[in-house]
Amino acid sequence: MKEKKISLIHLTPVFLSSIISSIMAWILERSNILAEVETPFSRSPTVEATFYNLIVFMSLIGFGSILLYILVKLRKIGILKLLFLSSLALSLLGIIEIYTLAFSTFLNFKLLPLEDFSILLASIVSLITVYIIATIENEYIIALLMLFYGSSAGSLFGVLLPMWTIILVAITLSLYDLYSVFKGPLKHLIELEKSRTSSNRQDTTLRRDSIFRGAVVPFKGLYLGIGDIIFYSMIVSAIFLKPQPSLLRLIAAVFALSIGAYTTFKLVEKRGALPALPLPLLLAILTYAISLFFKL
Numbered sequence: 001m002k003e004k005k006i007s008l009i010h011l012t013p014v015f016l017s018s019i020i021s022s023i024m025a026w027i028l029e030r031s032n033i034l035a036e037v038e039t040p041f042s043r044s045p046t047v048e049a050t051f052y053n054l055i056v057f058m059s060l061i062g063f064g065s066i067l068l069y070i071l072v073k074l075r076k077i078g079i080l081k082l083l084f085l086s087s088l089a090l091s092l093l094g095i096i097e098i099y100t101l102a103f104s105t106f107l108n109f110k111l112l113p114l115e116d117f118s119i120l121l122a123s124i125v126s127l128i129t130v131y132i133i134a135t136i137e138n139e140y141i142i143a144l145l146m147l148f149y150g151s152s153a154g155s156l157f158g159v160l161l162p163m164w165t166i167i168l169v170a171i172t173l174s175l176y177d178l179y180s181v182f183k184g185p186l187k188h189l190i191e192l193e194k195s196r197t198s199s200n201r202q203d204t205t206l207r208r209d210s211i212f213r214g215a216v217v218p219f220k221g222l223y224l225g226i227g228d229i230i231f232y233s234m235i236v237s238a239i240f241l242k243p244q245p246s247l248l249r250l251i252a253a254v255f256a257l258s259i260g261a262y263t264t265f266k267l268v269e270k271r272g273a274l275p276a277l278p279l280p281l282l283l284a285i286l287t288y289a290i291s292l293f294f295k296l
Contacts (some may be wrong), residue, residue, distance in 0.1 A: 017232055143218055173231060
């Protein structure tokens with residue numbers, strides 16, 4: 001980020017992911033397709049279910065973080081790249097299948113056998129998407145594909161999980177993000193990537209051999225983690241829909257998230273890599289609380 005200055009244009013990924021995820025979440029909610037999808041999460045709004053969901057969520061993230069840390073320490077570059085891209089392909093497979101069924105139900109589009117078609121379509125689209133992300137040079141195309149992936153995944157969580165689970169997960173992930181960037185696996189991953197970059201290299205484009213292919217949204221010299229996009233989308237879509245859809249709450253949430261993101265990006269301009277979750281998610285949660293108080 002040393003060669004780039006942050007401006008409002010760098011909020012484009014945040015704004016687009018918020019809009020895309022809101023539309024996706026609304027279609028998921030209207031189709032009611034998730035009622036037929038089995039997940040390891042509980043949909044109950046009870047305290048016990050909330051902490052159970054948090055444990056499941058953080059266990060998955062913890063396992064991934066340990067694996068990432070080991071691979072970084074062993075400098076297994078090829079395995080790291082394969083891990084990011086294969087994870088992207090597998091998750092896209094399920095996400096595209098769910099959204100194909102959701103859109104078909106929402107539009108009352110009857111195509112038999114729909115389930116077989118959705119699996120075939122998901123397989124083809126996920127493979128093509130990952131191939132493009134892994135090989136193409138155009139960062140705008142990479143950014144757009146990663147935004148659709150992150151927004152779709154985030155809206156899925158936003159609809160699926162109860163609001164208290166989402167709030168608790170957002171707070172816990174923000175704390176983990178602080179640790180990961182300053183002391184944890186992400187810090188070591190960034191250092192590993194820097195060690196592979198020529199010291200006299202002036203541009204900030206995402207190299208074809210970069211470890212971060214499939215893990216970040218590159219936009220005008222700024223690399224925003226795909227996890228950040230997923231959880232931005234999760235909180236925005238949940239605020240939009242719960243307890244009932246509200247356009248005013250959506251606008252307020254996007255505005256709060258953008259303020260937090262822009263402030264964080266400006267700090268990145270001066271300090272380098274920083275956690276992108278804490279401030280945006282905190283402001284979004286506070287905005288949600290205020291909007292409920294005023295019954296928006």
